[in-house]
Amino acid sequence: MRAVTPVEALLSGVGPLPLSEREFVLFQALVEREVGIHLGPTKQALLVGRLSRRVRSLGLPSFAAYYRFVITRGNEAERVRMLDCLCTNETHFFREPEHFEFLRQRVFPEWTRRAAQGLMARRVRVWSAACSTGEEPYSLAMELLSHFPPGSGWEVEVLATDLSTWALERARQGLWPVEKAATIPGPLLRTFMLRGVRSQEGWMQAGPELRSVLRFARVNLNDERGWPAGPFELVFCRNVLIYFGAQARAQALSALLRRLPPTGYLFLGHAESLTGGSEPARCVAPNIYCAKPPPPAGASPT
CATH class of the missing domain: 3.40.50.150 (Vaccinia Virus protein VP39)
Structure with missing residues (x-):
């Protein structure tokens, strides 16, 4: 049986989506510059978990490719979509x-x-x-x-x-x-x-x-x-x-x-x-x- 290549695994949703330290730093800077939110080192897994599906749905091979896509002029809508994925929406009525x-x-x-x-x-x-x-x-x-x-x-x-x-x-x-x-x-x-x-x-x-x-x-x-x-x-x-x-x-x-x-x-x-x-x-x-x-x-x- 032929082995599944990493790119095939990525696009099919099989296995984790890798994110290098350098790529994480790029996303850290982008998010803080755009909306002020600081993603500390412990948030790397959160970013992977919340953005992996979006990267796959666009048919992109890596987080690096997604980063380039997001910062491309004219892709403001995708930046909004990315930030939507990263927002935490925990709340309830009469909180505090x-x-x-x-x-x-x-x-x-x-x-x-x-x-x-x-x-x-x-x-x-x-x-x-x-x-x-x-x-x-x-x-x-x-x-x-x-x-x-x-x-x-x-x-x-x-x-x-x-x-x-x-x-x-x-x-x-x-x-x-x-x-x-x-x-x-x-x-x-x-x-x-x-x-x-x-x-x-x-x-x-x-x-x-x-x-x-x-x-x-x-x-x-x-x-x-x-x-x-x-x-x-x-x-x-x-x-x-x-x-x-x-x-x-x-x-x-x-x-x-x-x-x-x-x-x-x-x-x-x-x-x-x-x-x-x-x-x-x-x-x-x-x-x-x-x-x-x-x-x-x-x-x-x-």
């Missing part, structure tokens, strides 16, 4: 529940008081800056609409963005297996989610009230030129900057804080902090920050 408790106990009463005093317009803009498949922005929309419902005089807008086109499409659909409902508070689940019937049995979908306040866009957090304009009263950017290189992380943090008014809040993930950012800010609760206005002219810095 203490952040939502902070909204209920501190932020919403503060907004209500300031609006009554004429210090704040009854308009709230919120940015979920790494929304993945949508559980975070829909959680925020549920909380906001339960406190500031339609007809109350408040206008609510939730902008949901992500790097992954695949995740954004899932988020736009607003459709999840019913098992995802386990972390949604019962009253919010009953008010805002629809249970599927017949062909949609076993699924739930965001109701029209939620969908009316949400909008979606692809945003690269490593390129501020494509970011939405502020200000936003709340910015949630959780569990994504931990994957960035130090310089890209510092630049993104500073730019996020510039999207806040002095009374706005930035929410980071439980393993993240403002370390390295250059914009003034103060911590008001674990992983929650408020933009810190500069001191008056002539005042001594604190």
Whole structure:
């Protein structure tokens, strides 16, 4: 019996797809340059696992050939496809529940008081800056609409963005297996989610009230030129900057804080902090920050 050659094995999907150290370094630099994400040495196996199928589907003989293909001028769509493959989209509804408790106990009463005093317009803009498949922005929309419902005089807008086109499409659909409902508070689940019937049995979908306040866009957090304009009263950017290189992380943090008014809040993930950012800010609760206005002219810095 004739032995299968390495190229035949590659194209047929038999056996592992080899990636040399030099090729890995090239992909490391490309990914960090494009989106700020730093792939440490331990991520080599992850890259192989997530890109091998794509390399094979294009009929290319090696990762080196795929790298040349990706960086070729005019192949921007393939770069997007590559980054989609590398994105981690782990999320669930009401993740890090203490952040939502902070909204209920501190932020919403503060907004209500300031609006009554004429210090704040009854308009709230919120940015979920790494929304993945949508559980975070829909959680925020549920909380906001339960406190500031339609007809109350408040206008609510939730902008949901992500790097992954695949995740954004899932988020736009607003459709999840019913098992995802386990972390949604019962009253919010009953008010805002629809249970599927017949062909949609076993699924739930965001109701029209939620969908009316949400909008979606692809945003690269490593390129501020494509970011939405502020200000936003709340910015949630959780569990994504931990994957960035130090310089890209510092630049993104500073730019996020510039999207806040002095009374706005930035929410980071439980393993993240403002370390390295250059914009003034103060911590008001674990992983929650408020933009810190500069001191008056002539005042001594604190």
